[in-house]
Amino acid sequence: MELAQLREEVLAANLALPAYGLVTLTWGNASGIDRDRGLVAIKPSGVSYDELTAADIVIVDLDGNVVQGAGRPSTDTPTHVALYRAFDQIGGVVHTHSTYATSWAQAQREIPLLGTTHADLCAHPIPLTRALTDAEVQEDYEANTGVVLIEAVAELGAAELPCALVRGHAPFCWGAGPAAAVQNAVTLEEVARMALLTSLLEPAAAPLDAAVRQKHHQRKHGPHAYYGQS
Amino acid sequence: MELAQLREEVLAANLALPAYGLVTLTWGNASGIDRDRGLVAIKPSGVSYDELTAADIVIVDLDGNVVQGAGRPSTDTPTHVALYRAFDQIGGVVHTHSTYATSWAQAQREIPLLGTTHADLCAHPIPLTRALTDAEVQEDYEANTGVVLIEAVAELGAAELPCALVRGHAPFCWGAGPAAAVQNAVTLEEVARMALLTSLLEPAAAPLDAAVRQKHHQRKHGPHAYYGQS
Amino acid sequence: MELAQLREEVLAANLALPAYGLVTLTWGNASGIDRDRGLVAIKPSGVSYDELTAADIVIVDLDGNVVQGAGRPSTDTPTHVALYRAFDQIGGVVHTHSTYATSWAQAQREIPLLGTTHADLCAHPIPLTRALTDAEVQEDYEANTGVVLIEAVAELGAAELPCALVRGHAPFCWGAGPAAAVQNAVTLEEVARMALLTSLLEPAAAPLDAAVRQKHHQRKHGPHAYYGQS
Amino acid sequence: MELAQLREEVLAANLALPAYGLVTLTWGNASGIDRDRGLVAIKPSGVSYDELTAADIVIVDLDGNVVQGAGRPSTDTPTHVALYRAFDQIGGVVHTHSTYATSWAQAQREIPLLGTTHADLCAHPIPLTRALTDAEVQEDYEANTGVVLIEAVAELGAAELPCALVRGHAPFCWGAGPAAAVQNAVTLEEVARMALLTSLLEPAAAPLDAAVRQKHHQRKHGPHAYYGQS
Numbered sequence: 001m002e003l004a005q006l007r008e009e010v011l012a013a014n015l016a017l018p019a020y021g022l023v024t025l026t027w028g029n030a031s032g033i034d035r036d037r038g039l040v041a042i043k044p045s046g047v048s049y050d051e052l053t054a055a056d057i058v059i060v061d062l063d064g065n066v067v068q069g070a071g072r073p074s075t076d077t078p079t080h081v082a083l084y085r086a087f088d089q090i091g092g093v094v095h096t097h098s099t100y101a102t103s104w105a106q107a108q109r110e111i112p113l114l115g116t117t118h119a120d121l122c123a124h125p126i127p128l129t130r131a132l133t134d135a136e137v138q139e140d141y142e143a144n145t146g147v148v149l150i151e152a153v154a155e156l157g158a159a160e161l162p163c164a165l166v167r168g169h170a171p172f173c174w175g176a177g178p179a180a181a182v183q184n185a186v187t188l189e190e191v192a193r194m195a196l197l198t199s200l201l202e203p204a205a206a207p208l209d210a211a212v213r214q215k216h217h218q219r220k221h222g223p224h225a226y227y228g229q230s
Numbered sequence: 231m232e233l234a235q236l237r238e239e240v241l242a243a244n245l246a247l248p249a250y251g252l253v254t255l256t257w258g259n260a261s262g263i264d265r266d267r268g269l270v271a272i273k274p275s276g277v278s279y280d281e282l283t284a285a286d287i288v289i290v291d292l293d294g295n296v297v298q299g300a301g302r303p304s305t306d307t308p309t310h311v312a313l314y315r316a317f318d319q320i321g322g323v324v325h326t327h328s329t330y331a332t333s334w335a336q337a338q339r340e341i342p343l344l345g346t347t348h349a350d351l352c353a354h355p356i357p358l359t360r361a362l363t364d365a366e367v368q369e370d371y372e373a374n375t376g377v378v379l380i381e382a383v384a385e386l387g388a389a390e391l392p393c394a395l396v397r398g399h400a401p402f403c404w405g406a407g408p409a410a411a412v413q414n415a416v417t418l419e420e421v422a423r424m425a426l427l428t429s430l431l432e433p434a435a436a437p438l439d440a441a442v443r444q445k446h447h448q449r450k451h452g453p454h455a456y457y458g459q460s
Numbered sequence: 461m462e463l464a465q466l467r468e469e470v471l472a473a474n475l476a477l478p479a480y481g482l483v484t485l486t487w488g489n490a491s492g493i494d495r496d497r498g499l500v501a502i503k504p505s506g507v508s509y510d511e512l513t514a515a516d517i518v519i520v521d522l523d524g525n526v527v528q529g530a531g532r533p534s535t536d537t538p539t540h541v542a543l544y545r546a547f548d549q550i551g552g553v554v555h556t557h558s559t560y561a562t563s564w565a566q567a568q569r570e571i572p573l574l575g576t577t578h579a580d581l582c583a584h585p586i587p588l589t590r591a592l593t594d595a596e597v598q599e600d601y602e603a604n605t606g607v608v609l610i611e612a613v614a615e616l617g618a619a620e621l622p623c624a625l626v627r628g629h630a631p632f633c634w635g636a637g638p639a640a641a642v643q644n645a646v647t648l649e650e651v652a653r654m655a656l657l658t659s660l661l662e663p664a665a666a667p668l669d670a671a672v673r674q675k676h677h678q679r680k681h682g683p684h685a686y687y688g689q690s
Numbered sequence: 691m692e693l694a695q696l697r698e699e700v701l702a703a704n705l706a707l708p709a710y711g712l713v714t715l716t717w718g719n720a721s722g723i724d725r726d727r728g729l730v731a732i733k734p735s736g737v738s739y740d741e742l743t744a745a746d747i748v749i750v751d752l753d754g755n756v757v758q759g760a761g762r763p764s765t766d767t768p769t770h771v772a773l774y775r776a777f778d779q780i781g782g783v784v785h786t787h788s789t790y791a792t793s794w795a796q797a798q799r800e801i802p803l804l805g806t807t808h809a810d811l812c813a814h815p816i817p818l819t820r821a822l823t824d825a826e827v828q829e830d831y832e833a834n835t836g837v838v839l840i841e842a843v844a845e846l847g848a849a850e851l852p853c854a855l856v857r858g859h860a861p862f863c864w865g866a867g868p869a870a871a872v873q874n875a876v877t878l879e880e881v882a883r884m885a886l887l888t889s890l891l892e893p894a895a896a897p898l899d900a901a902v903r904q905k906h907h908q909r910k911h912g913p914h915a916y917y918g919q920s
Contacts, residue, residue, distance in 0.1 A: 024880045025873065027807070046918030075909055075917050097807050103884050106805040107892035115336040116399045117257070117327050137901040168898045169806045183255065190254045194333050196891055201426055202337035208398045211367040219305055227305050228276030345566040346629045347487070347557050413485065420484045424563050431656055432567035438628045441597040449535060457535050458506030575796040576859045577717070577787050643715065650714045654793050661886055662797035668858045671827040679765055687765050688736030 003039065003068070006032050007057040009092075010041040013178035014057075017096055018049045020186050028096040029074040032178035033084050035091070038062050040081055044071035075142060082146025083174060087158035092178035094185045097170040100192035104128075105165040111191065113207050114198050118191045119216035121162065121184065126191070127152040128165045145169070163188045233269065233298070236262050237287040239322075240271040243408035244287075247326055248279045250416050258326040259304040262408040263314050265321070268292050270311055274301035305372060312376025313404060317388035322408035324415045327400040330422035334358075335395040341421065343437050344428050348421045349446035351414065356401075356421070357382040357394045375399070393418050463499065463528070466492050467517040469552075470501040473638035474517075477556055478509045480646050488556040489534040492638035493544050495551070498522050500541055504531035535602060542606025543634060547618035552638035554645045557630040560652035564588075565625040571651065573667050574658050578651045579676035581644065586631075586651070587612040587624045605629070623648045693729065693758070696722050697747040699782075700731040703868035704747075707786055708739045710876050718786040719764040722868040723774050725781070728752050730771055734761035765832060772836025773864060777848035782868035784875045787860040790882035794818075795855040801881065803897050804888050808881045809906035811874065816861075816881070817842040817854045835859070853878045 013030035017023045026049070031042035041057050058069035062085055064077045074080070080093045096102075104111050104126075111126035113119065118126075129148035136144035149172055152164045162184040163173035173188055175181040198205050207213075220227045243260035247253045256279070261272035271287050288299035292315055294307045304310070310323045326332075334341050334356075341356035343349065348356075359378035366374035379402055382394045392414045393403035403418055405411040428435050437443075450457045473490035477483045486509070491502035501517050518529035522545055524537045534540070540553045556562075564571050564586075571586035573579065578586075589608035596604035609632055612624045622644045623633035633648055635641040658665050667673075680687045703720035707713045716739065721732035731747050748759035752775055754767045764770070770783045794801050794816075801816035803809065808816075819838035826834035839862055842854045852874040853863035863878055865871040888895050897903075910917045 025876060027810075044919065045916075071919055072916075097880075097884075099880070099884055100887065102805060102807065103887035103891060106884060106888040107895050109892060114398070115332060117332065120257075131899060132902065134899075134901040137899070137905050141902075141905050168804070168902060186255060190327075190329070194327075194329055194336060196887060197330065197333035197426060198336040200430055200890055201333060202339060205337050208336075209361060209364075209367070211364040212362065212371075212398060215367050215371050226275075226302075229274065229301055344628070345562060347562065350487075416485060420557075420559070424557075424559055424566060427560065427563035427656060428566040430660055431563060432569060435567050439591060439594075439597070441594040442592065442601075442628060445597050445601050456505075456532075459504065459531050574858070575792060577792065580717075646715060650787075650789070654787075654789055654796060657790065657793035657886060658796040660890055661793060662799060665797050669821060669824075669827070671824040672822065672831075672858060675827050675831050686735075686762075689734065689761055 003034065003037070003041070003059060004054070006034050006041045007054045007059075009178045010043070010057050011052065011054045013092065013094065013182050014043045014052060015049060016179075016182045017094070017185070020182070022096040022098040022185055022189060023049070024097070028094070029076055029080075030092065030094045030178050030182060031074075031080045032092045033090075039067060040084060042073050042077055042080060044069070045074050047071065076145075078140065078142035079146040079149070079172065082143055083149060083158075083172070086146070086150040086154070087174065089176075090158050090174040091176050092174060092181035094173045094178070094181040095170065096185055096189075098185065098189040098192075100196055101165060101171040101188050102169075103196060104192050105170050106168060108167050110165070111195050112199075112205075113213060114195050114205055115208055116212060116216045117187075117194060119208060119213045120220050121187045121191055122160070123213055123217040124156060124161060126163060126165060126188065127161060129167050131167055233264065233267070233271070233289060234284070236264050236271045237284045237289075239408045240273070240287050241282065241284045243322060243324065243412050244273045244282060245279060246409075246412045247324070247415070250412070252326040252328040252415055252419060253279070254327070258324070259306055259310075260322065260324045260408050260412060261304075261310045262322045263320075269297060270314060272303050272307055272310060274299070275304050277301065306375075308370065308372035309376040309379070309402065312373055313379060313388075313402070316376070316380040316384070317404070319406075320388050320404040321406050322404060322411035324403045324408075324411040325400065326415055326419075328415065328419040328422075330426055331395060331401040331418050332399075333426060334422055335400050336398060338397050340395070341425050342429075342435075343443060344425050344435055345438055346442060346446045347417075347424060349438060349443045350450050351417045351421055352390070352392055353443055353447040354386060354391060356418065357391060359394060359397050361397055463494065463497070463501070463519060464514070466494050466501045467514045467519075469638045470503070470517050471512065471514045473552065473554065473642050474503050474512060475509060476639075476642045477554070477645070480642070482556040482558040482645055482649060483509070484557070488554070489536055489540075490552065490554045490638050490642060491534075491540045492552045493550075499527060500544060502533050502537055502540060504529070505534050507531065536605075538600070538602035539606040539609070539632065542603055543609060543618075543632070546606070546610040546614070547634065549636075550618050550634040551636050552634060552641035554633045554638075554641040555630065556645055556649075558645065558649040558652075560656055561625060561631040561648050562629075563656060564652050565630050566628060568627055570625070571655050572659075572665075573673060574655050574665055575668055576672060576676045577647075577654060579668060579673045580680050581647045581651055582620070582622055583673055583677040584616060584621060586648065587621060589624060589627050591627055693724065693727070693731070693749060694744070696724050696731045697744045697749075699868045700733070700747050701742065701744045703782060703784065703872050704733045704742060705739060706869075706872045707784070707875070710872070712786040712788040712875055712879060713739070714787070718784070719766055719770075720782065720784045720868050720872060721764075721770045722782045723780075729757060730774060732763050732767055732770060734759070735764050737761065766835075768830065768832035769836040769839070769862065772833055773839060773848075773862070776836070776840040776844070777864070779866075780848050780864040781866050782864060782871035784863045784868070784871040785860065786875055786879075788875065788879040788882075790886055791855060791861040791878050792859075793886060794882055795860050796858060798857050800855070801885050802889075802895075803903060804885050804895055805898055806902060806906045807877075807884060809898060809903045810910050811877045811881055812850070812852055813903055813907040814846060814851060816878065817851060819854060819857050821857055
C-alpha cells in the first residue's frame with residue numbers, strides 16, 4: 001500500500017466522524033497504520049474538518065516523530081502510537097468525544113452489556129481505564145493515556161475489546177483499519193446511548209443472558225460467523 | 231403481483247428505515263410476502279443501504295430457502311418466515327434496533343399504554359417476549375426468536391398487536407404489506423420515545439383511560455374508522 | 461381576505477409542522493379562520509404532508525360542516541371549531557403530537573414555569589385539561605375535547621394562555637393566525653423539552669421569580685412591549 | 691478595522707447560531723466590538739435569521755445608544771455593552787437559549803466540571819448568577835442582567851471564565867471576537883448536554899481530577915498550549 005492511499009483512507013475516516021455526528025467542532029481524530037513501513041497517518045491538530053485535505057494528514061513514526069507533513073499532528077498522537085505498538089492486529093484508531101460514550105466516561109462507569117446490539121460489537125462490558133496518577137498526567141499525559149487504555153484492554157485483548165473509555169475523558173476505538181475503527185466508534189456511540197436510556201428507565205436492568213450474548217457475537221465475528229456477504 | 235414489484239416494495243421499505251432514522255449502519259431489515267406463491271422478498275445480510283438495489287433483494291420460500299438472488303438473505307430470515315407462517319393476515323415485516331424501542335427491550339419491560347398516540351397504533355401495551363432458553367439460543371436461534379414473538383402475540387393476534395419487543399434485543403413490526411410495517415415501526419419508535427420520557431418525568435404515570443383508548447383505536451381501525459380519506 | 465389566501469396560509473402552516481420537527485407521519489393539523497365569513501380552512505384527514513396542496517385544504521363552517529373541498533376534514537375539526545367559537549380573538553389553531561409537550565400530557569402534569577423562555581410565551585404554567593368522562597368520550601369525543609380545552613383556558617383567557625395540554629393526548633396551540641399558532645407550537649415544544657430536562661436534573665426546581673416572569677412577558681406582549689421591530 | 695467588516699463578522703456569528711442548532715426561532719444574538727471606536731455591532735431585535743443581512747446589524751455606543759442602523763437593536767443590548775465595559779479583553783458576546791445550558795440555568799445549578807471536554811473550555815465550573823432583586827428587574831432589567839453576570843465572573847475574570855448562566859434564564863458567552871464567542875457557545879452547549887446526561891446516570895459523579903483539569907486546559911490555553919497549528 002502506498003502512503004498516498006493510507007492518507008486517503010485516514011482522510012475519509014476523519015471526515016466520517018462529523019458526518020456520523022460523533023464530533024463537535026474539531027474534537028476527534030482518526031489514524032491508520034502502514035505496518036510494513038511502521039508509519040502512522042493521523043489528523044493534524046485543531047484543523048477544521050471542512051478544510052481538511054489528504055495533504056494535511058501528517059505521517060509519524062511509531063514514536064510519534066513527524067516524518068512527513070507540514071502541520072503538527074493531533075495532540076493525541078502519543079496515545080494512538082502507544083495503541084499501535086501494543087496491539088499488532090489493529091490497523092486504525094479513532095478518538096472522539098461522542099456525547100453518550102463520553103457521558104459514561106464522565107460518570108466513571110463501564111458500559112454494561114444490556115442487549116444484542118452491544119453483543120454484536122463486543123461480548124463484554126466496555127471497560128473504563130483507571131485514573132491516571134498526578135505524575136502520569138504531568139509527564140507525558142497522552143502517552144500515559146495509552147498506558148491505561150492498554151492496561152484496560154490487555155487481559156482480553158484488542159480483538160475481543162474494540163474500544164474502551166478513558167475515565168473522565170472519552171472513548172478510543174480501533175479496528176482492522178481506519179474505516180473499521182470508525183464503524184466501531186459509530187456502534188459504540190449508539191450502544192452507549194441505548195445503555196444510558198435503558199439505565200434511566202430501569203437502573204437495575206439485568207445484563208444480557210450469556211447464551212444470547214455469545215450467539216450474537218459469534219454471528220458477526222469468528223470462525224462460524226454468518227452475518228454479511230463474505 | 232409480479233415478484234419484480236414485490237422486490238421494489240421491499241427495497242423501498244428497506245430504504246425508508248434509514249430515512250426515518252430507525253437504523254444505524256446496516257442494522258435492520260424489511261421483507262414482504264407474495265401469499266399466492268408462498269415467497270418472501272427480504273434484504274440481503276449486512277449490505278449497506280447506500281448500495282442496495284432491487285436486484286439485491288433475495289427471494290426465499292416459507293422455510294427460508296433461497297429461491298432467487300445471488301446474496302445471502304438477512305440472518306433474521308428465519309424469524310420473518312416464522313411470523314408469515316403464523317399470521318396469515320400480515321404482508322410485511324420490519325426489524326430494527328431503533329433507539330427507544332430497543333431501550334425498552336433492553337430494560338426488559340413492555341411499553342405501557344400512556345397516551346392516544348399509542349392507542350392510535352394499538353389498544354394494548356406493546357408486549358415483551360419471554361427469555362429464550364439456552365437450548366433455544368444454541369439451536370436455531372433466529373427461528374426460536376420467531377417462536378417467542380408468536381407466543382407473545384398469539385392470544386390477541388397480529389391484527390390487534392402490530393409489533394412486539396424481543397427481550398434484550400429489539401422490536402419486530404408487521405402490517406398488511408412492507409410499507410404498512412414501516413409505518414408501524416416509525417410509530418412504535420415515537421411511542422417508545424414518548425413513553426420513556428413520560429416515565430422519567432412521572433414513574434407512576436397512569437395508563438390512558440380505557441374509553442379514550444378504545445375511541446382512538448376505533449377512529450383509525452375497524453369497521454367504524456373515520457380517520458383518513460378512504 | 462379571499463378564501464384562496466386563507467387556504468395558502470393554512471397550507472403553509474401545515475407544511476411548517478414537519479419542517480419544525482413537530483409531527484411524525486401525518487399526526488398534526490393546522491387551521492385558520494375567516495371571521496367575516498365564519499369559515500374555517502383545515503387540513504384534510506390522514507393526507508401526507510408531502511402531497512398536500514392548497515386545493516386539498518377543506519373549508520368548513522363553524523359547526524364543522526364541509527362547505528368546500530373534496531376530502532374529509534381532519535378528525536380533530538370539531539375541536540378546532542369549538543375553540544374558534546369560544547375565543548373570538550384567535551385566528552389560527554395547531555394540533556400536534558410533538559414529543560416533549562405530549563410527554564407532559566401523558567405524564568398528566570401541567571408544564572411548570574421554570575424559565576424566561578416560558579415567560580416569553582406565556583406568564584403562567586401551561587394548563588392540563590381535566591379527564592373526559594366516559595360519556596364525553598363516547599358521544600362527540602372531538603367536540604368534548606374542545607369543551608375541556610375551553611374549560612382549562614377560560615378563566616385566564618386565550619390571549620393569556622396560547623396553548624394547553626389535553627390530558628393523556630397532546631397539545632393544542634392557537635394565535636392571531638395560522639402562522640402565529642405555529643410559532644406558539646414551536647415555542648411550546650422547546651419550553652416543554654427544557655422543562656422536562658430541568659425537572660430530571662432538579663425535580664424540585666423552583667418556578668421563575670414573579671418579577672422576572674412579568675418582565676419577560678411584558679417585553680414581548682402588551683402595551684409596553686419592546687421586543688422586535690414593530 | 692472598518693465597521694463594514696465588523697458588521698460582516700457579527701452577521702456571520704449570528705447566522706452560525708441556528709446553523710449550530712443553538713437557537714429556536716429568533717431567540718439569540720451575537721455582537722462584536724470595535725475597541726478603537728468604542729462601538730458595538732449587534733443583531734436587531736426579533737428579526738428572522740433567514741432575512742438578516744449585514745445592513746440590518748445595528749451599531750451602538752458603549753451606553754447602548756444607536757449610532758447607525760434603521761432597526762431597534764436586540765433587547766439584550768444593555769447586557770452586551772455592560773460586559774464590554776467590564777471586561778476589556780473580550781471582543782464578542784453571544785446569548786442563546788440553547789437547550790441544555792438553559793436547562794442548567796433553569797435548574798438554578800452551576801455546571802460541574804465532570805470531564806476533559808469541559809476542561810478544554812474552562813478550568814472551573816460554569817457559574818450561575820445570583821437572583822436579581824425585584825428592584826433590579828423592574829428598573830433596567832437588561833443592564834442589571836449584565837451586573838449579575840459581571841459579579842459571577844469578576845473574581846476569576848472573563849479570560850478564565852468564557853461564559854456564565856443567568857439564573858432562570860440562559861447562558862451568555864464571550865471571546866476574543868464574535869467567532870470565538872460562537873465557538874464557546876457551541877462548546878458550552880455540548881458540555882452542558884454531557885454534564886446533564888452524566889448527572890442523570892450518576893448523580894454523585896465526581897469532578898474531574900485537578901491534575902487532568904489543569905493539563906487539558908493548558909493544552910489549549912496559555913503560554914504552553916500545544917493544541918492546534920499556531
